Amino acid sequence: MGAAFDTIAFKASLCDGCGDCMKTCSEVKGGASRLAIVPGAKEGGFELAICRQCGDPKCVQVCPSGALAKDGDSGVIGWDAQKCVDCLLCTAGCAYAGIAVDPQAARVAKCDQCDGDPACVKACPTGALEWRRAGSLYREYGDKEDLFVPGLSGCQGCNSELIMRHAMRKIGRNSVLATPPGCIPGMGSVGYNGKTGTKVPVFHPLLTNTASMLSGIRRYYDRIGRKDIVVMALAGDGGTADCGFHAVSGAAERGEKILYICVDNEGYMNTGMQRSGTTPYGSWTSTTPVGEHLKGKTQDAKNLPLILTAHKCRYVATASTGYMEDLYEKLDRAVEASFEGFSYLHIYSPCPTGWRVPSSKVIEACRMSVDSNFVTLWEYTNTAGLRFTRSPDNPIPVVDYVRTIGKYRHLDAGQLAHIQAKVDEQVALLKLMAADSPSPPAAHRAPGGGEAPAAAGSLSGPLRQEIARN
């Protein structure tokens, strides 16, 4: 496998220039800060100078003393204080000021990512700095066996294919898989000509009975003493939220020990992009067209994972391929929970074909959906309740996300306001439910030194009523 590394990411829109990162860095490292926040082009905006740990580092190439080298395991460009002769040629190699002169020491200083636990990120109060560990996931799992055949016939840029391959790679061969009608069997999981498209037993239940069939399979395995097998579904939102819902609800209520993964692309995409129960308000679909009268779907989506929490399942979680670290951790917990009770993982999956998103922008869409709170990342257990795994505070406006998606192109101001209000309402409800669990570390406060975002307890009257009605 090629190299991929963890990285410190910077989101300029969240930075308010407080300087906590620099203060912490210089305290921890003793000397000048190895990252620099600098004023941006716009008043109140900021930019960052930091070592990007380049893949083809010029600083290393021009060093005459052999003092700089890229570590093959961590990807960090290390600096050897002993070998360095302070000639500063490295600073001529770096176009980002990632290696710069510490005026006090009169030597260069550069970021070493604090051995994989960067202090600046922990100190950042707005979430502008983020430690992304997708690189180590890739390195850890990249070599694991892919349990699908190479040639699945998904659309170009299909996010669901990504989810299937990642999920099965992580879960491994000791599993039995159900893929009810939808894109997943459609692109070939159930195979052709008597051969399956997977390297694990796979079957193709009806759209309506997936959870029931899995219940039976699990019970049989239990009976013969095979308690180690993950009995699971990779189902679409239609087969979960609509036609298959009674079976899912029943299995959840009975606490069947299965792992049910819903890949939610917000509609019946493989049959021609019809609306489903999880299609969001305002979306264009082939059955909610945009014309003189209709302007896309007129109803809100049902929040399926939230409905599952009402079943008091062993485990319920949401995830997005925009945040792989989070997805992988949840896969772990979901598998574990599936040996104890009903385990439900809802993964949001933008569809380049049906949503009119360029295939190159799918992951960007995933990230923006989360960053705007259109999608919230959380998990629930029937013992600990609900907790956010990514802070919903300080989101970007939903319109920024919606504007990147073709199926929302027609939306007018009123519809946009409706979507934003719906998102705010859902987040407020989740915050109520999460009131007992601490928020994840990043983003303790809004950029600009503002107050902490309103706590769940201080919700205004009408919103509270609205939530209560829901």
Next chain:
Amino acid sequence: MPEAKYLLVGSSHAALEALRSIRQFDPDGAMAMLTQDTHPPYSPTILPYVVSGRSRPEAVLLRDRTFFEANACAFVPNARAVGLDAKAKTVKLESGETWRYQTLLIATGAAPAIPPVKGLDGVKFHVLRSLDDAKGLRSAMGGARSAVVLGAGLVGLHAAENMAEAGLSVTVVEMQGHVLPGYFDAKASERIEAAFAGHGVKLLLGRKVVEAAALDGGHSCRVMLDDGKAVEADLLLVATGVRPAVDWLDGSGVAIDRGVLVDEAMRTSVAGVWAAGDVAQAMDFHTGKPALIGIIPTAVEQGRIAGAGMADDPYRKDYPGGLPVNTYRFFGRVALSIGQATATDGVEVSESDENGYRRIVLADNRLVGYASVDQPFDVGVMGELIRRRVDLSQCKDTFIARPADTGRRLMSEQWR
């Protein structure tokens, strides 16, 4: 006859980078690196630190045997090339051995240029280009009380500082009116000159050595200056510049001006032969004309491009032209320059004497040069602004007032 698909002559920055670049595209094509040196690769730039004792000679080597094994490259030391037969595609060594190549990289760098000074050939003098030179200078320094250095370029000044710090009484003779001409303007140079004077180094600027003679049976020497004065010293270092090492190419048909002439792909005039580094005369970024810019950043970039061409890598990039870059430390202080830092004609110059000295040179609202003393700046950031010809008209005042922050900002915007 030994043979290589890729034959690299020289074992320094340009050749090493070509090796890397070739291996990115062709993991196992037969490769050999020939060098006249007896040591594994090291950088000439490290030599002042060997002279001062800061770096141990065995600790400055840039690659070891494992590296060459891992990269499937035969490393051949003590192999001085003396001739090139471009028709037969062979390189002849001093030992008489002949190597055949499919593609050849000329990366023999530069060698000290010895000025035609009367009597110099009868005097024992030092130069500083190889590890053995550095060891020789270091040991000679130990037994000397005084030194005279010809030339106040990078090499001369580095060595002068080394020797002054070691307690020698040092005199530097420079033809030009200032030290480090070309990199720094007079105001910047004056600060550097003052530092040397402050450390007891005598700078004789605007002076030429016209004659040299051995004294004391060769244990010391005297140099005569063009003003009739004489300087005596135990040690003589000649550092009056370098000349591309092209002697071995005589009669090969490879076109040479002052260095080996190359095109934007680092190809020489002869098919199958590339050149990179100090030996090459490649395009200058500003003038678009062939120029000698003997520094590591250009050697590295040219080496990479040449390697890509030799391996026929379809993603080879054209050489954008070389920019002079200088990061110079003297007595713990810092002087930096990049681009046309001394330009005066047709440019807009902003100088500042606050907290050190800086000189920003703009043309058509774009940065073309930057130099500073005692005020470090991000050389690579400024270099990128120059190379990309970034239009600064929107932020010129801010840039001039706060160049570091503004430069960092501009680069951060390019890539987060």
